[in-house]
Amino acid sequence: MSACEAAKITRSSQSVSLFNAGPAKLPRPVLLKLQKELLDYNGLGYSIMELSHRSAAYARLNADTEQMLRESMSIPCSHAILFMHGGGTGQFSAIPLNFMETKGRTTAEHGVETRTADYVVTGLWSSKAAQEAKKFGHINMVCPVPEKFTYVPEPATWAPSIDASYLYYCANETIHGVEFPEVPTPPTPHAPLVADISSNFLSRPMDVSKLGLAFAGAQKNAGCAGLTIVIVQRELLGRCDPRCPVVLDYGIVEKHSSVYNTPPVWSLFVFNQVLKWIQETGGLPAMEAMNKAKSKRIFDAIDQSGGFYSSAVEDKWRSRMNIPFRVGGPNGSQELETAFLTGAEARGMVGLKGHRSMGGIRASLYNAVTEDEVFLLSSYMEEFMSANR
Ligand SMILES: Cc1ncc(COP(=O)(O)O)c(C=O)c1O
Known part of the structure; x- marks a missing residue:
């Protein structure tokens, strides 16, 4: 790999927001600690x-x-x-x-x-x-x-x-x-x-x-x-x-x-x-508060879209971790969904493609996905809707 290619990968891995369903995003401080310990565990x-x-x-x-x-x-x-x-x-x-x-x-x-x-x-x-x-x-x-x-x-x-x-x-x-x-x-x-x-x-x-x-x-x-x-x-x-x-x-x-x-x-x-x-981040109550806020942001973007985005799951049973949704109506428009994913990737958001059995989009908002990253996604959803509805 040339130095130029390596630099490109380093840059992109820092600027990517990962919405994978699993294996999924790890907290950045954890990755840095792992990198440090990789060669020398606990001074051994x-x-x-x-x-x-x-x-x-x-x-x-x-x-x-x-x-x-x-x-x-x-x-x-x-x-x-x-x-x-x-x-x-x-x-x-x-x-x-x-x-x-x-x-x-x-x-x-x-x-x-x-x-x-x-x-x-x-x-x-x-x-x-x-x-x-x-x-x-x-x-x-x-x-x-x-x-x-x-x-x-x-x-x-x-x-x-x-x-x-x-x-x-x-x-x-x-x-x-x-x-x-x-x-x-x-x-x-x-x-x-x-x-x-x-x-x-x-x-x-x-x-x-x-x-x-x-x-x-x-x-x-x-x-x-x-x-x-x-x-x-x-x-x-x-x-x-x-x-x-x-x-x-x-x-x-x-x-x-x-x-x-x-x-x-x-x-x-x-x-x-x-x-x-x-x-260190406040335990499970803090994780819950963060996850509530993150999922609410995406569900609000869906619910306030007048049907442009849709989630089939009944409110009471909606997951805070994995949010599948369609673009362009309850059954989705393949053209719009492909364009949505392409635009998301161009903005550094990856892992949003729905499971192969479902199609559409799926945003997985695990603990390590930050509120800023979710804000990026919800802002993009609004931008995409304004440009395509
Ligand atoms: C809820 C749930 N159960 C079970 C599994 C299967 O896990 P594994 O692939 O580790 O066997 C998965 C995989 O994604 C899952 O999401």
Whole structure:
């Protein structure tokens, strides 16, 4: 690469506003700290990437990260924190393998076993989770699946099954932009709640004590890919299917303090630095206030556009993290949307293209996306509308 090309990349990487859905933007101070530590971790004289996971330094990093997460989210002692591999998709299998218990019921797919779990499907990610869980037992949909994934059927109307081992939902559907504003309260009795919090993790305070398990891939609000964070109620450990791969067995991971096998040392370090940044920035209440203000700015631009921009998601279920919207009417105009994206890129805003299954635009406003960057986007939305309506 010529010096000229390198200079161009350096310039552009500083001036780009990244609205990626994940992997996503990291806070600038965190990136600078990572750059500094890359060659010499904590004065050891070698890189964090070269650090043994059996060293005292790693044990400290692991414990410090766990403690910071526990404090940030007020995670009670009843819940263990695990650092795992395999991403959210790994958890789609780990959850049924660890939790589905044989309770006796006859079904066409599985004969006389069987193991049952309740699922709430509100978008592509919960749909994929339910699909994967079907390999391991009977899946009961506790409510009708919304045709276009634009809302959540009210939790009070859900119909949990009496023999379910857990009740699964996705707290924020990254693709469809549907978010639960709080941990839901289904009708009683119901099995322990299991939540996919991958894309709203650390974006607001969350009452984890109401959850049997929550999991998140790190690559949105918590750092970079490679690390999966699992928060699990200790009393649910120990019921794992003996055929479960050892790396997905919560009991084993917990017993070995998340170092049964080689952990993603670098990704954990990044997560540690992100947690420090969150604490220094005012913790989850500050993240929530910022995220409320940022998402309001974009929703205001949509709602005040007289239909030029449109969001299909019902107000109550609108996500603060991922905002899919159309340009030029509810079904979008391909010409306008292409022009919108081209203009955005010319102004240094990237990552705004909607998911391939949805089309349109999607603005992901994770913690690291600044209010200035969101202002840039909303100003551009106004400018584009004035020029094209
Ligand atoms: C809400 C949600 N759950 C699960 C996943 C799957 O995560 P992974 O790609 O880490 O397996 C994603 C990925 O973006 C997601 O957004």
